[in-house]
Amino acid sequence: MRIANLTHGALFMLGAYLGVTVMRYVPNLWLAALAAGIAVAAFGGLLEKLILRKLAGNVLGQVLVTLGVSFIIADACLVAWGGDPIPIPTPKALQAPVRIAGFVFPAYRLAVVGIAVLVALALYLLMDRTRLGAMIRAGVDDPEMASAVGIPVSKLFTTVFCLGAALAGAGGVIGGPIMSAYPGLDSDMLPLALIVVILGGVGSLLGAFAGAFITGFVYTFGVALLPDLAYVILFLPMILVIAFRPRGLFGKFAA
Amino acid sequence: MRWAVFGVLAALLPLVAGEYYINLASQIVIFAVFAASINLLLGYGGLPTLGHAAYLGVAAYVSALMHLKLGFDHWMAAPIAVLATTLMGCVFGLIALRAAGLGFLMLTLALSQVLWGTAYRWVSMTDGDNGLRGLARPTPFGLDLNQAMPFYYFALVIGAFSIWMMARFVNSAFGATLKGARDQPRRMSALGYDVWLIRWITFVYASFWGAVSGLLFVYYHKYIHPVSLSLANSAEGLLAVIAGGSGTLAGPLVGAAIVLLLKNWASAYIERWNMLLGFVFVFIVVFMPEGVVPGVKRLWKRYVSKT
Numbered sequence: 001m002r003i004a005n006l007t008h009g010a011l012f013m014l015g016a017y018l019g020v021t022v023m024r025y026v027p028n029l030w031l032a033a034l035a036a037g038i039a040v041a042a043f044g045g046l047l048e049k050l051i052l053r054k055l056a057g058n059v060l061g062q063v064l065v066t067l068g069v070s071f072i073i074a075d076a077c078l079v080a081w082g083g084d085p086i087p088i089p090t091p092k093a094l095q096a097p098v099r100i101a102g103f104v105f106p107a108y109r110l111a112v113v114g115i116a117v118l119v120a121l122a123l124y125l126l127m128d129r130t131r132l133g134a135m136i137r138a139g140v141d142d143p144e145m146a147s148a149v150g151i152p153v154s155k156l157f158t159t160v161f162c163l164g165a166a167l168a169g170a171g172g173v174i175g176g177p178i179m180s181a182y183p184g185l186d187s188d189m190l191p192l193a194l195i196v197v198i199l200g201g202v203g204s205l206l207g208a209f210a211g212a213f214i215t216g217f218v219y220t221f222g223v224a225l226l227p228d229l230a231y232v233i234l235f236l237p238m239i240l241v242i243a244f245r246p247r248g249l250f251g252k253f254a255a
Numbered sequence: 256m257r258w259a260v261f262g263v264l265a266a267l268l269p270l271v272a273g274e275y276y277i278n279l280a281s282q283i284v285i286f287a288v289f290a291a292s293i294n295l296l297l298g299y300g301g302l303p304t305l306g307h308a309a310y311l312g313v314a315a316y317v318s319a320l321m322h323l324k325l326g327f328d329h330w331m332a333a334p335i336a337v338l339a340t341t342l343m344g345c346v347f348g349l350i351a352l353r354a355a356g357l358g359f360l361m362l363t364l365a366l367s368q369v370l371w372g373t374a375y376r377w378v379s380m381t382d383g384d385n386g387l388r389g390l391a392r393p394t395p396f397g398l399d400l401n402q403a404m405p406f407y408y409f410a411l412v413i414g415a416f417s418i419w420m421m422a423r424f425v426n427s428a429f430g431a432t433l434k435g436a437r438d439q440p441r442r443m444s445a446l447g448y449d450v451w452l453i454r455w456i457t458f459v460y461a462s463f464w465g466a467v468s469g470l471l472f473v474y475y476h477k478y479i480h481p482v483s484l485s486l487a488n489s490a491e492g493l494l495a496v497i498a499g500g501s502g503t504l505a506g507p508l509v510g511a512a513i514v515l516l517l518k519n520w521a522s523a524y525i526e527r528w529n530m531l532l533g534f535v536f537v538f539i540v541v542f543m544p545e546g547v548v549p550g551v552k553r554l555w556k557r558y559v560s561k562t
Binding site: 005051053054055058059063064065067068069070071072074075076129174187188190192194195197198232234235238239242 | 297361442487536537
């Protein structure tokens with residue numbers, strides 16, 4: 001959508017915290033993820049309609065507003081949920097380790113990988129194979145022309161923004177058993193997400209997936225081998241890619 | 256002329272203000288240098304940087320580490336810190352300027368977040384969340400800067416020199432090409448200017464003055480914490496530039512004063528500075544996108560014409 005959105009880390013954290021609260025009443029992770037996703041989507045929709053809409057084309061304005069909003073979210077979470085990390089329990093059915101080809105995997109992490117693949121596949125099908133996806137792409141490429149031929153661009157953008165927010169919120173809950181919810185989760189996630197997008201290329205799902213894979217791989221090995229400097233190692237693949245392919249691995253246009 | 260009046264007023268301030276306000280004024284001077292160096296990129300270069308805290312923080316950390324780990328005195332540590340940070344600016348510029356606009360912003364943010372994370376996690380070097388303490392202020396020509404007033408004059412002299420140098424930069428012929436590259440990059444390259452090189456030089460120059468503000472910062476606080484490298488710090492600098500009016504020389508100074516006064520007054524009453532900062536961001540972007548000084552004028556005019 002070419003909106004500079006820096007709230008995603010904060011939305012991720014907001015989702016994780018909302019998930020914590022929901023699970024106090026309904027101890028089911030998937031329902032909590034769904035509820036958090038819907039709540040965060042509603043918040044994202046409001047943000048887009050009330051503020052970001054007025055700043056179309058004003059990149060700097062969007063950046064500052066979304067940054068401001070993420071400060072507000074982070075501080076509100078600190079007030080509402082306190083400063084101590086809150087763990088999110090792993091669902092009972094997925095607590096046992098799984099043995100595949102002689103290697104032992106934690107079942108929950110496998111399930112998360114499965115969900116990620118499903119979401120990526122669903123997004124790909126939505127964007128590339130449906131009429132709705134075609135309308136969204138048209139709206140991004142040429143909003144004036146798209147609305148001239150009768151595509152409700154503004155409604156679509158709100159929808160897409162909600163969808164993005166929903167994924168961030170649900171992601172926060174699903175990532176909860178691995179990372180738990182704590183203040184600062186937002187600024188831990190934001191650089192990872194940015195590096196993933198820069199690596200993979202803006203506006204490419206395949207790129208985001210590949211970028212996430214590389215980043216996760218490098219980061220995990222980095223933490224294991226050189227824990228002090230994991231952050232520096234994390235950023236090496238990004239430099240390499242930017243040096244040789246400024247648009248990212250699979251990016252269609254320059255960021 | 257206006258600048259001379261401004262300078263005289265700033266120099267006379269300690270005669271009328273108490274220690275608290277002199278210290279606050281020192282902080283404003285330091286922050287103004289930082290904001291002015293962001294303004295070089297944002298206001299004159301049209302390059303929205305969201306990672307400028309990297310230069311402030313790295314210069315401060317290098318100077319502190321030289322002092323603590325190697326026992327260097329300030330005459331040695333200060334030039335090394337500024338030089339090292341500027342070299343880092345050269346490299347970061349090569350990376351970040353592969354893109355413009357949104358991509359540039361994401362790259363500067365990612366680079367500075369990497370440094371922030373490193374400062375947090377590399378505990379054996381930076382002592383992580385505890386920060387580095389046990390630092391001393393320099394004693395130039397035997398002057399003791401530990402009192403508020405001498406340090407204020409020290410900061411004021413260096414700050415005034417920095418801002419004068421940055422003003423010279425943007426008013427030079429090179430500054431004109433920089434503004435040209437901001438407004439009409441294609442036309443400028445058609446005229447034979449190397450737009451990339453112009454931006455890169457500005458990036459390096461801005462990182463140099465960011466490093467200078469970092470030195471003043473660490474001298475003032477005698478302490479450095481990873482939060483100085485954080486996104487929030489870059490964002491406060493950016494806010495100061497935009498609040499005052501970007502692309503003007505006085506803008507960052509006014510903006511720095513506004514942000515720091517607000518921060519000090521607000522934190523006396525409420526604890527939620529970050530939330531207030533967030534609201535100020537949203538308010539300024541939505542209601543006064545051109546900066547507070549012109550923005551207030553415009554709102555006032557509208558109010559007068561209505562009544």
